[in-house]
Amino acid sequence: xxxxxxxxxxxxxxxxxxxxxxxxxxxxxxxxxxxxxxxxxxxxxxxxxxxxxxxxxxxxxxxxxxxxxxxxxxxxxxxxxxxxxxxxxxxxxxxxxxxxxxxxxxxxxxxxxxxxxxxxxxxxxxxxxxxxxxxxxxxxxxxxxxxxxxxxxxxxxxxxxxxxxxxxxxxxxxxxxxxxxxxxxxxxxxxxxxxxxxxxxxxxxxxxxxxxxxxxxxxxxxxxxxxxxxxxxxxxxxxxxxxxxxxxxxxxxxxxxxxxxxxxxxxxxxx
Amino acid sequence: xxxxxxxxxxxxxxxxxxxxxxxxxxxxxxxxxxxxxxxxxxxxxxxxxxxxxxxxxxxxxxxxxxxxxxxxxxxxxxxxxxxxxxxxxxxxxxxxxxxxxxxxxxxxxxxxxxxxxxxxxxxxxxxxxxxxxxxxxxxxxxxxxxxxxxxxxx
Numbered sequence: 001x002x003x004x005x006x007x008x009x010x011x012x013x014x015x016x017x018x019x020x021x022x023x024x025x026x027x028x029x030x031x032x033x034x035x036x037x038x039x040x041x042x043x044x045x046x047x048x049x050x051x052x053x054x055x056x057x058x059x060x061x062x063x064x065x066x067x068x069x070x071x072x073x074x075x076x077x078x079x080x081x082x083x084x085x086x087x088x089x090x091x092x093x094x095x096x097x098x099x100x101x102x103x104x105x106x107x108x109x110x111x112x113x114x115x116x117x118x119x120x121x122x123x124x125x126x127x128x129x130x131x132x133x134x135x136x137x138x139x140x141x142x143x144x145x146x147x148x149x150x151x152x153x154x155x156x157x158x159x160x161x162x163x164x165x166x167x168x169x170x171x172x173x174x175x176x177x178x179x180x181x182x183x184x185x186x187x188x189x190x191x192x193x194x195x196x197x198x199x200x201x202x203x204x205x206x207x208x209x210x211x212x213x214x215x216x217x218x219x220x221x222x223x224x225x226x227x228x229x230x231x232x233x234x235x236x237x238x239x240x241x242x243x244x245x246x247x248x249x250x251x252x253x254x255x256x257x258x259x260x261x262x263x264x265x266x267x268x269x270x271x
Numbered sequence: 272x273x274x275x276x277x278x279x280x281x282x283x284x285x286x287x288x289x290x291x292x293x294x295x296x297x298x299x300x301x302x303x304x305x306x307x308x309x310x311x312x313x314x315x316x317x318x319x320x321x322x323x324x325x326x327x328x329x330x331x332x333x334x335x336x337x338x339x340x341x342x343x344x345x346x347x348x349x350x351x352x353x354x355x356x357x358x359x360x361x362x363x364x365x366x367x368x369x370x371x372x373x374x375x376x377x378x379x380x381x382x383x384x385x386x387x388x389x390x391x392x393x394x395x396x397x398x399x400x401x402x403x404x405x406x407x408x409x410x411x412x413x414x415x416x417x418x419x420x421x422x423x424x425x
Binding site: 051052053056057060230251255256 | 290341
Protein backbone atom coordinates (compact mmCIF):
# COMPACT_ATOMS: atom_id res chain seq x y z
CA UNK A 1 0.00 0.00 0.00
CA UNK A 2 1.34 3.41 -0.90
CA UNK A 3 2.05 5.64 2.04
CA UNK A 4 0.49 9.09 1.82
CA UNK A 5 2.71 12.05 2.52
CA UNK A 6 1.50 14.39 5.28
CA UNK A 7 -0.65 17.27 4.11
CA UNK A 8 0.07 19.68 6.95
CA UNK A 9 3.10 21.34 5.28
CA UNK A 10 0.91 22.23 2.31
CA UNK A 11 -1.84 23.51 4.59
CA UNK A 12 0.70 25.54 6.55
CA UNK A 13 2.08 27.10 3.38
CA UNK A 14 -1.42 27.81 2.08
CA UNK A 15 -2.40 29.39 5.39
CA UNK A 16 0.67 31.64 5.26
CA UNK A 17 -0.17 32.68 1.69
CA UNK A 18 -3.80 33.34 2.72
CA UNK A 19 -2.67 35.54 5.59
CA UNK A 20 -0.38 37.53 3.29
CA UNK A 21 -3.17 38.01 0.76
CA UNK A 22 -5.82 38.88 3.33
CA UNK A 23 -3.74 41.40 5.30
CA UNK A 24 -4.53 44.32 2.92
CA UNK A 25 -8.25 43.56 3.18
CA UNK A 26 -8.01 43.39 6.95
CA UNK A 27 -6.09 46.67 7.00
CA UNK A 28 -8.75 48.44 4.94
CA UNK A 29 -11.48 47.04 7.18
CA UNK A 30 -9.57 47.98 10.33
CA UNK A 31 -8.94 51.53 9.14
CA UNK A 32 -12.57 51.94 8.11
CA UNK A 33 -13.72 51.34 11.69
CA UNK A 34 -10.90 53.13 13.49
CA UNK A 35 -9.87 55.97 11.17
CA UNK A 36 -6.29 55.38 12.19
CA UNK A 37 -3.77 57.25 10.10
CA UNK A 38 -2.02 54.81 7.81
CA UNK A 39 1.33 56.44 8.62
CA UNK A 40 0.98 56.06 12.38
CA UNK A 41 3.83 54.16 14.01
CA UNK A 42 3.74 51.66 15.56
CA UNK A 43 0.58 50.54 13.76
CA UNK A 44 -2.18 48.95 15.78
CA UNK A 45 -3.03 45.44 14.71
CA UNK A 46 -6.31 45.54 16.62
CA UNK A 47 -8.49 48.60 15.90
CA UNK A 48 -8.65 51.09 18.76
CA UNK A 49 -12.14 52.30 19.71
CA UNK A 50 -13.84 50.77 16.64
CA UNK A 51 -17.04 52.40 15.39
CA UNK A 52 -19.12 52.49 12.22
CA UNK A 53 -19.55 56.26 12.03
CA UNK A 54 -17.27 56.61 9.02
CA UNK A 55 -19.78 54.47 7.13
CA UNK A 56 -22.54 56.84 8.22
CA UNK A 57 -20.41 59.78 7.03
CA UNK A 58 -20.00 58.20 3.61
CA UNK A 59 -23.69 57.44 3.34
CA UNK A 60 -24.61 61.09 3.84
CA UNK A 61 -21.58 62.82 2.28
CA UNK A 62 -22.59 61.79 -1.22
CA UNK A 63 -25.82 60.33 -2.66
CA UNK A 64 -24.50 56.84 -1.99
CA UNK A 65 -27.83 55.08 -2.41
CA UNK A 66 -28.29 56.64 -5.85
CA UNK A 67 -24.80 55.65 -6.99
CA UNK A 68 -25.30 52.18 -5.58
CA UNK A 69 -28.61 51.80 -7.43
CA UNK A 70 -27.00 53.00 -10.68
CA UNK A 71 -24.17 50.51 -10.28
CA UNK A 72 -26.61 47.69 -9.55
CA UNK A 73 -28.76 48.48 -12.59
CA UNK A 74 -25.78 48.79 -14.93
CA UNK A 75 -24.24 45.59 -13.56
CA UNK A 76 -27.54 43.71 -13.93
CA UNK A 77 -27.85 44.80 -17.56
CA UNK A 78 -24.23 43.86 -18.19
CA UNK A 79 -24.63 40.43 -16.60
CA UNK A 80 -27.80 39.64 -18.54
CA UNK A 81 -26.27 40.75 -21.82
CA UNK A 82 -23.04 38.87 -21.14
CA UNK A 83 -24.76 35.60 -20.40
CA UNK A 84 -26.98 35.81 -23.48
CA UNK A 85 -24.47 37.10 -26.04
CA UNK A 86 -21.47 35.17 -24.78
CA UNK A 87 -23.45 31.92 -24.68
CA UNK A 88 -24.58 32.46 -28.27
CA UNK A 89 -21.07 33.32 -29.43
CA UNK A 90 -19.54 30.46 -27.45
CA UNK A 91 -22.04 28.02 -28.96
CA UNK A 92 -21.33 29.29 -32.47
CA UNK A 93 -17.62 28.72 -31.93
CA UNK A 94 -18.23 25.09 -31.01
CA UNK A 95 -19.75 24.47 -34.47
CA UNK A 96 -17.73 23.95 -37.59
CA UNK A 97 -17.96 26.66 -40.23
CA UNK A 98 -15.75 28.32 -42.80
CA UNK A 99 -13.45 30.96 -41.35
CA UNK A 100 -13.76 29.69 -37.79
CA UNK A 101 -10.00 29.74 -37.34
CA UNK A 102 -9.89 33.32 -38.58
CA UNK A 103 -12.67 34.35 -36.20
CA UNK A 104 -10.87 32.74 -33.28
CA UNK A 105 -7.64 34.53 -34.19
CA UNK A 106 -9.57 37.78 -34.56
CA UNK A 107 -11.06 37.37 -31.10
CA UNK A 108 -7.70 36.57 -29.58
CA UNK A 109 -6.05 39.53 -31.26
CA UNK A 110 -8.86 41.85 -30.16
CA UNK A 111 -8.14 40.87 -26.58
CA UNK A 112 -4.81 42.64 -26.91
CA UNK A 113 -6.41 45.97 -27.83
CA UNK A 114 -7.05 47.99 -24.65
CA UNK A 115 -10.39 49.68 -24.19
CA UNK A 116 -8.69 53.06 -24.01
CA UNK A 117 -7.75 52.64 -27.66
CA UNK A 118 -11.34 52.09 -28.76
CA UNK A 119 -13.08 54.44 -26.38
CA UNK A 120 -13.59 57.24 -28.91
CA UNK A 121 -15.35 55.03 -31.48
CA UNK A 122 -17.31 53.46 -28.61
CA UNK A 123 -18.39 56.93 -27.51
CA UNK A 124 -19.36 57.97 -31.04
CA UNK A 125 -21.38 54.79 -31.61
CA UNK A 126 -23.15 55.17 -28.27
CA UNK A 127 -23.90 58.79 -29.14
CA UNK A 128 -25.25 57.80 -32.57
CA UNK A 129 -27.54 55.31 -30.87
CA UNK A 130 -28.78 58.05 -28.56
CA UNK A 131 -27.68 56.12 -25.49
CA UNK A 132 -25.36 58.65 -23.86
CA UNK A 133 -26.17 59.25 -20.21
CA UNK A 134 -28.37 56.15 -20.00
CA UNK A 135 -28.12 52.83 -18.20
CA UNK A 136 -27.98 50.82 -21.42
CA UNK A 137 -25.28 53.15 -22.73
CA UNK A 138 -23.28 52.66 -19.54
CA UNK A 139 -23.40 48.90 -19.97
CA UNK A 140 -23.08 48.78 -23.77
CA UNK A 141 -19.29 48.39 -24.22
CA UNK A 142 -19.33 45.46 -21.81
CA UNK A 143 -22.26 43.62 -23.35
CA UNK A 144 -19.88 40.92 -24.47
CA UNK A 145 -16.35 40.09 -23.41
CA UNK A 146 -14.04 37.80 -25.33
CA UNK A 147 -12.67 36.02 -22.27
CA UNK A 148 -16.18 35.04 -21.25
CA UNK A 149 -16.95 33.84 -24.77
CA UNK A 150 -14.01 31.46 -24.47
CA UNK A 151 -15.20 30.35 -21.04
CA UNK A 152 -18.53 29.37 -22.60
CA UNK A 153 -16.81 27.78 -25.58
CA UNK A 154 -14.61 25.64 -23.33
CA UNK A 155 -17.63 24.56 -21.33
CA UNK A 156 -19.74 23.79 -24.43
CA UNK A 157 -16.86 21.85 -25.98
CA UNK A 158 -16.98 19.47 -23.03
CA UNK A 159 -20.62 18.57 -23.80
CA UNK A 160 -20.89 15.48 -26.03
CA UNK A 161 -21.81 16.31 -29.63
CA UNK A 162 -24.21 13.37 -29.67
CA UNK A 163 -26.44 15.29 -27.27
CA UNK A 164 -26.76 18.16 -29.74
CA UNK A 165 -27.27 15.76 -32.62
CA UNK A 166 -30.07 14.06 -30.71
CA UNK A 167 -31.70 17.42 -30.06
CA UNK A 168 -31.49 18.26 -33.76
CA UNK A 169 -33.06 14.94 -34.67
CA UNK A 170 -35.88 15.86 -32.30
CA UNK A 171 -36.31 19.09 -34.26
CA UNK A 172 -35.07 21.63 -31.73
CA UNK A 173 -33.98 24.95 -33.24
CA UNK A 174 -30.49 26.23 -32.43
CA UNK A 175 -31.62 28.79 -29.87
CA UNK A 176 -33.52 26.11 -27.92
CA UNK A 177 -30.48 23.85 -28.02
CA UNK A 178 -28.48 26.65 -26.40
CA UNK A 179 -31.20 27.54 -23.92
CA UNK A 180 -32.49 24.13 -22.85
CA UNK A 181 -29.49 21.86 -23.34
CA UNK A 182 -26.21 23.76 -23.36
CA UNK A 183 -26.81 26.37 -20.65
CA UNK A 184 -28.15 23.99 -17.97
CA UNK A 185 -25.04 21.88 -18.50
CA UNK A 186 -22.71 24.89 -18.36
CA UNK A 187 -23.75 26.51 -15.09
CA UNK A 188 -20.18 26.89 -13.90
CA UNK A 189 -19.41 28.85 -17.08
CA UNK A 190 -22.51 30.94 -16.45
CA UNK A 191 -21.39 31.64 -12.86
CA UNK A 192 -17.97 32.66 -14.15
CA UNK A 193 -19.62 34.99 -16.63
CA UNK A 194 -21.81 36.48 -13.94
CA UNK A 195 -18.92 37.12 -11.56
CA UNK A 196 -16.46 38.46 -14.11
CA UNK A 197 -18.94 40.71 -15.88
CA UNK A 198 -20.23 41.97 -12.54
CA UNK A 199 -16.77 42.84 -11.24
CA UNK A 200 -15.71 44.51 -14.49
CA UNK A 201 -18.90 46.50 -14.68
CA UNK A 202 -18.91 47.35 -10.98
CA UNK A 203 -15.34 48.66 -11.03
CA UNK A 204 -15.54 50.44 -14.37
CA UNK A 205 -14.46 54.04 -14.01
CA UNK A 206 -13.33 55.43 -17.35
CA UNK A 207 -16.42 54.74 -19.45
CA UNK A 208 -18.96 56.13 -16.93
CA UNK A 209 -16.69 59.13 -16.44
CA UNK A 210 -16.81 59.93 -20.15
CA UNK A 211 -20.40 59.17 -21.03
CA UNK A 212 -22.42 60.31 -18.03
CA UNK A 213 -23.61 63.89 -18.15
CA UNK A 214 -25.50 64.26 -14.88
CA UNK A 215 -24.63 63.32 -11.29
CA UNK A 216 -27.82 61.25 -11.13
CA UNK A 217 -26.38 58.77 -13.63
CA UNK A 218 -22.99 58.38 -11.99
CA UNK A 219 -21.86 55.04 -10.59
CA UNK A 220 -19.94 54.15 -7.43
CA UNK A 221 -16.38 54.55 -8.79
CA UNK A 222 -17.28 58.07 -9.89
CA UNK A 223 -18.85 58.64 -6.50
CA UNK A 224 -15.56 57.67 -4.90
CA UNK A 225 -13.72 60.22 -7.02
CA UNK A 226 -16.31 62.86 -6.16
CA UNK A 227 -16.09 61.95 -2.50
CA UNK A 228 -12.31 62.35 -2.52
CA UNK A 229 -12.55 65.71 -4.24
CA UNK A 230 -14.35 67.50 -1.45
CA UNK A 231 -14.01 65.48 1.72
CA UNK A 232 -11.25 66.44 4.12
CA UNK A 233 -9.72 64.12 6.68
CA UNK A 234 -10.72 61.16 4.59
CA UNK A 235 -8.70 58.30 6.03
CA UNK A 236 -11.51 56.51 7.87
CA UNK A 237 -14.30 57.56 5.53
CA UNK A 238 -12.29 56.71 2.43
CA UNK A 239 -11.63 53.20 3.65
CA UNK A 240 -15.25 52.83 4.69
CA UNK A 241 -16.26 53.85 1.17
CA UNK A 242 -13.89 51.25 -0.27
CA UNK A 243 -15.45 48.56 1.89
CA UNK A 244 -18.94 49.61 0.82
CA UNK A 245 -17.92 49.44 -2.83
CA UNK A 246 -16.08 46.14 -2.47
CA UNK A 247 -18.66 44.32 -0.37
CA UNK A 248 -21.14 43.35 -3.15
CA UNK A 249 -18.39 41.92 -5.35
CA UNK A 250 -16.88 39.94 -2.50
CA UNK A 251 -20.30 38.67 -1.49
CA UNK A 252 -21.09 37.55 -5.03
CA UNK A 253 -17.74 35.81 -5.32
CA UNK A 254 -18.21 34.02 -2.00
CA UNK A 255 -21.68 32.88 -3.05
CA UNK A 256 -20.57 31.47 -6.38
CA UNK A 257 -16.90 30.67 -5.83
CA UNK A 258 -17.29 26.95 -6.42
CA UNK A 259 -18.99 27.45 -9.78
CA UNK A 260 -16.52 30.22 -10.60
CA UNK A 261 -13.50 27.95 -10.13
CA UNK A 262 -15.22 25.16 -12.06
CA UNK A 263 -15.96 27.56 -14.90
CA UNK A 264 -12.40 28.79 -15.11
CA UNK A 265 -10.93 25.29 -15.07
CA UNK A 266 -13.46 23.56 -17.32
CA UNK A 267 -11.71 22.37 -20.45
CA UNK A 268 -8.33 22.78 -18.78
CA UNK A 269 -7.93 19.06 -18.39
CA UNK A 270 -9.10 16.20 -20.52
CA UNK A 271 -10.35 12.85 -19.39
CA UNK B 272 -25.48 18.77 -2.40
CA UNK B 273 -25.06 22.14 -4.09
CA UNK B 274 -27.69 24.76 -4.71
CA UNK B 275 -28.20 23.82 -8.31
CA UNK B 276 -28.68 20.12 -7.84
CA UNK B 277 -31.05 20.76 -4.93
CA UNK B 278 -33.02 23.23 -7.05
CA UNK B 279 -33.39 20.63 -9.78
CA UNK B 280 -34.69 18.06 -7.34
CA UNK B 281 -37.14 20.17 -5.37
CA UNK B 282 -38.70 22.38 -8.03
CA UNK B 283 -39.72 25.88 -6.98
CA UNK B 284 -38.75 25.25 -3.37
CA UNK B 285 -35.24 24.41 -4.49
CA UNK B 286 -35.07 27.62 -6.49
CA UNK B 287 -36.13 29.68 -3.48
CA UNK B 288 -34.26 27.87 -0.70
CA UNK B 289 -30.70 28.22 -1.88
CA UNK B 290 -27.89 30.56 -0.94
CA UNK B 291 -28.32 32.75 -4.02
CA UNK B 292 -31.81 33.71 -2.87
CA UNK B 293 -31.55 33.37 0.91
CA UNK B 294 -28.48 35.56 1.41
CA UNK B 295 -29.86 38.57 -0.56
CA UNK B 296 -33.24 38.02 1.12
CA UNK B 297 -31.67 38.18 4.58
CA UNK B 298 -29.72 41.30 3.64
CA UNK B 299 -32.86 42.95 2.29
CA UNK B 300 -34.76 41.95 5.43
CA UNK B 301 -32.12 43.48 7.71
CA UNK B 302 -32.05 46.65 5.59
CA UNK B 303 -35.84 46.90 5.70
CA UNK B 304 -35.87 46.43 9.49
CA UNK B 305 -33.19 49.09 9.88
CA UNK B 306 -35.12 51.49 7.64
CA UNK B 307 -38.25 50.88 9.68
CA UNK B 308 -36.40 51.57 12.91
CA UNK B 309 -34.78 54.70 11.49
CA UNK B 310 -38.04 56.07 10.13
CA UNK B 311 -39.68 55.75 13.55
CA UNK B 312 -36.79 57.30 15.50
CA UNK B 313 -35.80 60.27 13.36
CA UNK B 314 -37.60 63.22 14.99
CA UNK B 315 -34.30 65.01 15.50
CA UNK B 316 -34.63 65.04 19.28
CA UNK B 317 -31.52 65.81 21.33
CA UNK B 318 -32.15 65.75 25.07
CA UNK B 319 -29.92 66.12 28.10
CA UNK B 320 -29.21 68.01 31.28
CA UNK B 321 -27.00 70.93 32.32
CA UNK B 322 -25.23 71.14 35.68
CA UNK B 323 -23.12 73.85 37.24
CA UNK B 324 -19.61 73.26 38.58
CA UNK B 325 -21.07 72.12 41.92
CA UNK B 326 -23.30 69.53 40.24
CA UNK B 327 -26.59 71.38 40.63
CA UNK B 328 -29.09 71.60 37.74
CA UNK B 329 -28.99 74.95 35.96
CA UNK B 330 -32.21 76.64 34.92
CA UNK B 331 -32.27 79.02 31.98
CA UNK B 332 -28.95 77.98 30.45
CA UNK B 333 -28.65 78.40 26.69
CA UNK B 334 -27.99 75.04 25.03
CA UNK B 335 -26.74 75.28 21.47
CA UNK B 336 -26.79 72.63 18.79
CA UNK B 337 -23.84 72.69 16.37
CA UNK B 338 -24.20 70.84 13.11
CA UNK B 339 -21.32 69.60 10.98
CA UNK B 340 -21.32 71.54 7.75
CA UNK B 341 -18.80 70.56 5.09
CA UNK B 342 -15.62 71.14 7.13
CA UNK B 343 -16.71 72.96 10.29
CA UNK B 344 -19.50 72.97 12.83
CA UNK B 345 -22.13 75.69 12.37
CA UNK B 346 -24.58 76.88 15.01
CA UNK B 347 -28.00 75.50 14.23
CA UNK B 348 -30.43 76.33 17.06
CA UNK B 349 -30.62 77.05 20.79
CA UNK B 350 -33.00 76.22 23.62
CA UNK B 351 -33.17 77.06 27.32
CA UNK B 352 -33.09 74.54 30.15
CA UNK B 353 -36.02 74.07 32.52
CA UNK B 354 -35.99 74.14 36.34
CA UNK B 355 -34.34 70.69 36.47
CA UNK B 356 -31.65 71.78 34.03
CA UNK B 357 -33.14 69.59 31.33
CA UNK B 358 -33.30 70.55 27.66
CA UNK B 359 -34.93 69.13 24.55
CA UNK B 360 -33.74 70.26 21.16
CA UNK B 361 -36.09 69.29 18.33
CA UNK B 362 -35.36 69.21 14.64
CA UNK B 363 -31.72 68.17 14.60
CA UNK B 364 -31.08 67.71 10.87
CA UNK B 365 -27.73 65.93 11.04
CA UNK B 366 -25.90 62.75 12.11
CA UNK B 367 -22.75 64.56 13.24
CA UNK B 368 -23.37 67.22 15.88
CA UNK B 369 -22.04 68.93 18.96
CA UNK B 370 -23.90 70.37 21.93
CA UNK B 371 -22.76 73.11 24.30
CA UNK B 372 -24.31 75.16 27.10
CA UNK B 373 -23.66 78.63 28.50
CA UNK B 374 -25.15 80.78 31.22
CA UNK B 375 -23.96 84.27 32.10
CA UNK B 376 -22.31 84.19 35.48
CA UNK B 377 -21.92 80.40 35.50
CA UNK B 378 -19.65 80.04 32.49
CA UNK B 379 -19.95 77.60 29.64
CA UNK B 380 -19.52 73.91 28.99
CA UNK B 381 -17.31 72.22 26.49
CA UNK B 382 -18.91 71.13 23.28
CA UNK B 383 -19.82 67.48 23.48
CA UNK B 384 -19.46 65.69 20.14
CA UNK B 385 -22.25 63.29 19.27
CA UNK B 386 -22.15 60.80 16.42
CA UNK B 387 -25.45 59.27 15.39
CA UNK B 388 -26.18 56.13 13.40
CA UNK B 389 -28.54 57.97 11.07
CA UNK B 390 -29.62 61.52 10.35
CA UNK B 391 -31.96 63.11 12.91
CA UNK B 392 -31.73 60.10 15.23
CA UNK B 393 -33.39 60.74 18.57
CA UNK B 394 -30.77 60.80 21.29
CA UNK B 395 -30.40 61.52 24.97
CA UNK B 396 -27.03 62.52 26.40
CA UNK B 397 -25.89 60.22 29.19
CA UNK B 398 -23.19 62.65 30.21
CA UNK B 399 -24.52 66.05 31.37
CA UNK B 400 -23.18 69.38 30.14
CA UNK B 401 -21.22 70.88 33.01
CA UNK B 402 -20.69 74.63 33.18
CA UNK B 403 -17.15 75.67 34.01
CA UNK B 404 -18.05 78.17 36.73
CA UNK B 405 -15.82 80.80 35.11
CA UNK B 406 -17.99 83.82 34.44
CA UNK B 407 -16.00 85.08 31.43
CA UNK B 408 -15.43 81.77 29.77
CA UNK B 409 -15.89 81.85 26.00
CA UNK B 410 -18.70 79.48 25.05
CA UNK B 411 -18.52 76.52 22.80
CA UNK B 412 -14.98 75.22 22.58
CA UNK B 413 -15.04 71.74 21.16
CA UNK B 414 -14.34 68.99 23.63
CA UNK B 415 -12.09 67.28 21.10
CA UNK B 416 -11.08 67.53 17.50
CA UNK B 417 -14.08 68.12 15.30
CA UNK B 418 -13.00 65.51 12.81
CA UNK B 419 -12.27 62.82 15.36
CA UNK B 420 -15.04 60.27 15.77
CA UNK B 421 -16.36 60.69 19.28
CA UNK B 422 -17.90 57.86 21.20
CA UNK B 423 -21.66 57.88 20.97
CA UNK B 424 -22.78 59.57 24.14
CA UNK B 425 -26.36 58.43 24.16
